[in-house]
Amino acid sequence: MASDDLSLGGAGVRRERLAAVSSERVGPYTLLRLERGGLDPGIPGQFFMLEAPGRLLPRPMSLCLAPPGELAFLIDPIGAGTRALCDLAVADAIHVLGPLGNGFDLSVTRPLLVGGGIGIAPLPYLSEALGGPPSLLGFRTERHAEAASLLPGAEVVVEPRLVTELLPEDPGDVLACGPEPMLEAIRNRAPGAQLASEAPMACGYGACYGCVVEIDGRYERLCVAGPVLSDSAGKD
Amino acid sequence: MASDDLSLGGAGVRRERLAAVSSERVGPYTLLRLERGGLDPGIPGQFFMLEAPGRLLPRPMSLCLAPPGELAFLIDPIGAGTRALCDLAVADAIHVLGPLGNGFDLSVTRPLLVGGGIGIAPLPYLSEALGGPPSLLGFRTERHAEAASLLPGAEVVVEPRLVTELLPEDPGDVLACGPEPMLEAIRNRAPGAQLASEAPMACGYGACYGCVVEIDGRYERLCVAGPVLSDSAGKD
Amino acid sequence: MEPTSILNASGCLDALVAPGVARSLDAFVTKTVTPLPREGNPPPRFIETEAGMLNSIGLQNPGIEGFVRDHLPPLAELGVPIWVSVGGFSASDYASVCALLDDCEAVATVELNLSCPNVEEAPETAAELAHAARGATSKPLYAKLSPATWDIAETARAVADAGVDGLSLVNTIRGLALDPQTLRPGLGRDVGGYSGPALRPIALACVWACAAAVDLTIVGMGGVASGRDALDFTAAGASAVALGTILFSDPAAPARVRAELGVESIDRGFGSPAAIRGIARKEATSAVASAE
Amino acid sequence: MEPTSILNASGCLDALVAPGVARSLDAFVTKTVTPLPREGNPPPRFIETEAGMLNSIGLQNPGIEGFVRDHLPPLAELGVPIWVSVGGFSASDYASVCALLDDCEAVATVELNLSCPNVEEAPETAAELAHAARGATSKPLYAKLSPATWDIAETARAVADAGVDGLSLVNTIRGLALDPQTLRPGLGRDVGGYSGPALRPIALACVWACAAAVDLTIVGMGGVASGRDALDFTAAGASAVALGTILFSDPAAPARVRAELGVESIDRGFGSPAAIRGIARKEATSAVASAE
Numbered sequence A, B: 001m002a003s004d005d006l007s008l009g010g011a012g013v014r015r016e017r018l019a020a021v022s023s024e025r026v027g028p029y030t031l032l033r034l035e036r037g038g039l040d041p042g043i044p045g046q047f048f049m050l051e052a053p054g055r056l057l058p059r060p061m062s063l064c065l066a067p068p069g070e071l072a073f074l075i076d077p078i079g080a081g082t083r084a085l086c087d088l089a090v091a092d093a094i095h096v097l098g099p100l101g102n103g104f105d106l107s108v109t110r111p112l113l114v115g116g117g118i119g120i121a122p123l124p125y126l127s128e129a130l131g132g133p134p135s136l137l138g139f140r141t142e143r144h145a146e147a148a149s150l151l152p153g154a155e156v157v158v159e160p161r162l163v164t165e166l167l168p169e170d171p172g173d174v175l176a177c178g179p180e181p182m183l184e185a186i187r188n189r190a191p192g193a194q195l196a197s198e199a200p201m202a203c204g205y206g207a208c209y210g211c212v213v214e215i216d217g218r219y220e221r222l223c224v225a226g227p228v229l230s231d232s233a234g235k236d
Numbered sequence C, D: 001m002e003p004t005s006i007l008n009a010s011g012c013l014d015a016l017v018a019p020g021v022a023r024s025l026d027a028f029v030t031k032t033v034t035p036l037p038r039e040g041n042p043p044p045r046f047i048e049t050e051a052g053m054l055n056s057i058g059l060q061n062p063g064i065e066g067f068v069r070d071h072l073p074p075l076a077e078l079g080v081p082i083w084v085s086v087g088g089f090s091a092s093d094y095a096s097v098c099a100l101l102d103d104c105e106a107v108a109t110v111e112l113n114l115s116c117p118n119v120e121e122a123p124e125t126a127a128e129l130a131h132a133a134r135g136a137t138s139k140p141l142y143a144k145l146s147p148a149t150w151d152i153a154e155t156a157r158a159v160a161d162a163g164v165d166g167l168s169l170v171n172t173i174r175g176l177a178l179d180p181q182t183l184r185p186g187l188g189r190d191v192g193g194y195s196g197p198a199l200r201p202i203a204l205a206c207v208w209a210c211a212a213a214v215d216l217t218i219v220g221m222g223g224v225a226s227g228r229d230a231l232d233f234t235a236a237g238a239s240a241v242a243l244g245t246i247l248f249s250d251p252a253a254p255a256r257v258r259a260e261l262g263v264e265s266i267d268r269g270f271g272s273p274a275a276i277r278g279i280a281r282k283e284a285t286s287a288v289a290s291a292e
């Protein structure tokens, strides 16, 4: 039953208990590989709700990589839930629900990927789907920048330099994920960009109304309307 | 601070975090050996409050054995707390408070130890203190009776035979621990026996009034008045 | 008596984005609908606590007209009975919304949210609100009560006298949690409603007290997460349980809880959960609490 | 302002069997004393739940005469201020016990247990009980309130008007848990008082609401187990915290919590916990709950 198609909005959303295949440190982050089970990896930019051992609510995570038979997540241990996920041992199993939400629109002609900090998480899978387009990554420290290894060939800057400084005059089709100030800067520099936003999510599938963000002056559920929003639907 | 003498009634009561030294199965029970730390093993029949991982309240356990540098407990996994204690791995550490309550009065001339089921727990330490007096043990099944190995030389019966059938005409100074029906039978056959009783305990040191038993028509805290009660102070 | 039904708790499932989950229920309960549309409260709208969560959604909903026009028709297609949760700020609010719903064939039952902290003093006027609703509709009416009251049985008797058919027990209770960094409230609106496993013993005591006080069907809720929990609510007197917070972590919970409940009942020698209803009270000595 | 004081919660420590623990407190609060002796409720008297416990002790105590004769003299020797918790079943009960205590030099403060579920309707008459007590003693008076009320700020204002000097927030709230085998209530008296971590968000919301409503000193309690918890209650407006359920698992908690609170305060750049008092409310937008 638990593994049945749950008909959550889109088809193909399933919930299964998946075992950890490996867990490796990438700078301050952890790359957690889970067995894929019967789950569909979905479209880049979509996310999964991962059970966080010992916590009541699951945590939303973008799919980072989809090697055969696996689902891999890049996790920043910022609180109790993400720490519990980073502490998973091989063979530990957790419930995973997904894929959820709206991913990036891949019908772009001149893609440019932009990521900041843990916002790099969905980009490796996205890059693969788009055939390795150019990408710009910004990090807080050299240690965080170690995560750039997940996206070979990317241009990388470390603070005080900002990733938006690297944006060309005519950036093309920007697909970005990162902290809100970075997204705001991109909105100004690259109108029409596809931006993956974040908000705390309790359910991830439209049940709780806990994840609302203001879109065109109204509170919309980010897990239903996003997480990827095109700039015109953005905050301002 | 946590290891200081807490002046709980008697002197020498301490609370420390003690690591598991070993954990071995004895029939359906588990013999859990903890490092002793600065704790006093106390008088046979006294008990300790053991932190049960994942539970709010600690669990009372009689001291079973006091080898040098260790405190050993025999635990029957009957619920969530005792199961968590039986699942402790070597080097896992838990908070332990004690020794608590009133132990057996050792100034006896013709001691006879009687134990039923997990009620055998305090007898090995008691037997040692009394120089190996005769003992009678009753168990529900052969498997439970494996615990008799902790008290070499004891006479053992398995249901349907009852331990009280073995009681001699003039049993001498009976010191007993076991289920209430067994204690009741001993009260009838051996007036003046010292009986170690049980009641659920939230604190073990007189703070909560949760462990009361009826003694002479009044509710008394078993953790303060007992757990060893002499028959005259018993229920009837 | 039928076996324990399994519903969702109001505000904890959107059947239109999760139709598969809704179809796994014995009835679907809508998020509370108010006379006028409401945008709800500013985020953050929820925060996790040790064994529960706080929410301050603030009754975001399209208003009764938008609901009847846009939401009800697709809900009617689902094939499960639709319960509409109704909120408001006065007796006439409740009456007008109920009158509108009375005409909607797709509506099986009306649940009166009499316990929304937005409605000041609601418990005191619960009976008046229920009375106003009763006058406006002949649909089955359930009164949803707050656990934040000294004597919930008194409220239960009052709404029973006002003519409701059942009780939904319980809504959230007010709670506060601070952000560990800022020490400011973790919710945009400071105080929120507390739900999840931590609420369960409180909810169970309310079901127990109301089952003794009135002869109404009871939907029990508050931290139900397993068949064992559903069993406890049934034993305390509920005929149905509603799943709330558990749906956030496990959208497959309705089928799971139903299956677990069946197994628990059989393992205990009862043919069905129905045989367990109210069993906690058998040989009960006293319903008066005696803690301090 | 002094740093946050640390007390025990009434009924959660017996200073006479644990004098070392009592001496580690800034004040010792007695178990509630009633006019006549009480044997309390039949066992089982407590049961553990997911993040809390239920108790139904039932105010076991020697009565005020026995207390003053046998317990107060050794308590006076401890060297910590003694707060006596007073319970009763009528205004004249409270008045008579308070009058007796007024003559006892050893009594620093009287805490009025206005929230014992044994006293039917207590919250409704909290102000009358407080008024009766105020007339009988000039000792500092604290009113201990129940969280089981729709609007605790209203009760706080009423007891403030009756002349109390402080509030003790909160007592337990009613809860029920069933025995997994029998499906009968796990407590001898069925329903009991719910305490521990699960109560914390509810208690914190009560402190928050009362701190905004009245200008009284507040002792916060409900699941306090760490310096962080004490910090939260302080930030919400409490001047002292009381430790209850945590004492059962950790009798060394008073010193530990005090130390942790000091470290937390310094780590956050505050010289002492006192500087944190009420900080959760700074720039607060609204104290009205908005959950549903």
Ligand SMILES: Cc1cc2nc3c(=O)[nH]c(=O)nc-3n(C[C@H](O)[C@H](O)[C@H](O)COP(=O)(O)OP(=O)(O)OC[C@H]3O[C@@H](n4cnc5c(N)ncnc54)[C@H](O)[C@@H]3O)c2cc1C
Pocket (backbone or CB within 6 Å): A047, A059, A060, A061, A062, A063, A073, A074, A075, A076, A077, A078, A079, A080, A081, A082, A083, A118, A121, A122, A197, A198, A199, A200, A201, A227, C179
């Ligand atoms: C669609 C989506 C995809 C995501 N993908 C990833 C990913 O691939 N890798 C990754 O490491 N993280 C990702 N996140 C963020 C991640 O879900 C949060 O960091 C996590 O839920 C925090 O849980 P916690 O228990 O560790 O921290 P908590 O203790 O819950 O929170 C710590 C602090 O962070 C804040 N916070 C919590 N969640 C969020 C959030 N979603 N947005 C902003 N602030 C928040 C809290 O309010 C609190 O102040 C994603 C979030 C969303 C919505």
Ligand SMILES: Cc1cc2nc3c(=O)[nH]c(=O)nc-3n(C[C@H](O)[C@H](O)[C@H](O)COP(=O)(O)OP(=O)(O)OC[C@H]3O[C@@H](n4cnc5c(N)ncnc54)[C@H](O)[C@@H]3O)c2cc1C
Pocket (backbone or CB within 6 Å): B047, B059, B060, B061, B062, B063, B073, B074, B075, B076, B077, B078, B079, B080, B081, B082, B083, B118, B121, B122, B197, B198, B199, B200, B201, B227, D044, D179
């Ligand atoms: C002084 C004393 C010494 C003890 N020594 C030992 C020992 O050496 N070895 C050992 O295995 N056990 C001993 N016990 C019993 C042990 O403390 C309980 O079995 C344990 O607390 C149960 O915890 P749990 O979480 O496993 O079960 P729970 O889930 O808490 O309880 C399971 C069931 O057992 C009942 N129960 C719980 N505690 C008790 C109790 N103390 N008496 C009667 N019924 C109870 C509960 O009401 C429930 O029905 C002792 C008890 C006392 C009071």
Ligand SMILES: Cc1cc2nc3c(=O)[nH]c(=O)nc-3n(C[C@H](O)[C@H](O)[C@H](O)COP(=O)(O)O)c2cc1C
Pocket (backbone or CB within 6 Å): A208, A209, A210, C009, C010, C011, C012, C031, C032, C055, C057, C059, C085, C113, C144, C170, C171, C172, C193, C194, C195, C196, C197, C199, C221, C222, C223, C224, C242, C243, C244, C245, C246, D292
């Ligand atoms: C996010 C959220 C939103 C809720 N919205 C409503 C609502 O609109 N109307 C209502 O009557 N109850 C609402 N509730 C309360 C639930 O219906 C339920 O009574 C409560 O959560 C207890 O059940 P639980 O512990 O299983 O969640 C809401 C609860 C949550 C957690």
Ligand SMILES: Cc1cc2nc3c(=O)[nH]c(=O)nc-3n(C[C@H](O)[C@H](O)[C@H](O)COP(=O)(O)O)c2cc1C
Pocket (backbone or CB within 6 Å): B208, B209, B210, C292, D009, D010, D011, D012, D031, D032, D055, D057, D059, D085, D113, D144, D170, D171, D172, D193, D194, D195, D196, D197, D199, D221, D222, D223, D224, D242, D243, D244, D245, D246
């Ligand atoms: C076993 C027990 C006994 C209690 N006895 C009393 C009492 O006699 N008088 C009183 O006012 N409160 C009593 N309380 C309530 C506590 O003082 C306190 O208000 C409540 O437990 C919340 O705090 P906590 O969560 O830290 O335990 C008792 C609580 C427990 C757990």
Ligand code: FES
Pocket (backbone or CB within 6 Å): A200, A201, A202, A203, A204, A205, A206, A207, A208, A209, A210, A211, A212, A221, A222, A223, A224
């Ligand atoms: S996370 Fe629940 S509605 Fe979006």
Ligand code: FES
Pocket (backbone or CB within 6 Å): B200, B201, B202, B203, B204, B205, B206, B207, B208, B209, B210, B211, B212, B221, B222, B223, B224
């Ligand atoms: S166990 Fe708390 S008083 Fe005995």
